[in-house]
Amino acid sequence: MDSSAxxxxxxxxxxxxxxxxxxxxxxxxxxxxxxSLHYAYSKYKAVITAIKLYDQxxxxxxxxxxxxxxxxxxxxxxxxxxSAQYVPCFQNIADHENMVEWLEGSGSDMDEEVWGFKKAxxxxxxxxxxxxxxxxxxxxxxxxxxxxEEKASKKKTKDKVGKRKK
Numbered sequence: 658m659d660s661s662a663x664x665x666x667x668x669x670x671x672x673x674x675x676x677x678x679x680x681x682x683x684x685x686x687x688x689x690x691x692x693s694l695h696y697a698y699s700k701y702k703a704v705i706t707a708i709k710l711y712d713q714x715x716x717x718x719x720x721x722x723x724x725x726x727x728x729x730x731x732x733x734x735x736x737x738x739x740s741a742q743y744v745p746c747f748q749n750i751a752d753h754e755n756m757v758e759w760l761e762g763s764g765s766d767m768d769e770e771v772w773g774f775k776k777a778x779x780x781x782x783x784x785x786x787x788x789x790x791x792x793x794x795x796x797x798x799x800x801x802x803x804x805x806e807e808k809a810s811k812k813k814t815k816d817k818v819g820k821r822k823k
Contacts, residue, residue: 671724680707698760701747
């Protein structure tokens, strides 16, 4: 083999099996047919952990040279599903302790308490709607708090002006 041929060696794609092993991904979390929110949240957490591990491996120069760089999310979901479903639904879910508890458990005994209704199967659309409602409630709460602060500030100003006039 001449030197020009050696310089042209290309890295290969890593097999899913090797990638799962390298990034310590549980085989049970790579099923792309299970659509439950409980399972999806478990996958989301596993992928986030795997992304951090992958980034660390690459940063430390420990990524096997013979392999191409990878998009870790694709081991369990497509890029489209990751961006359209997982990220919007789960990126800030930790702000909602009761929903996290529901997602991490079987959840059925908490349905009405968490969701406000009982349903056989909850979809991403249900979770997005639930999150939107919580976001709107938080915004209303912040607006009310801001109004209360403004009123209190105006009252203090009036009181100071009234004392100066006396």
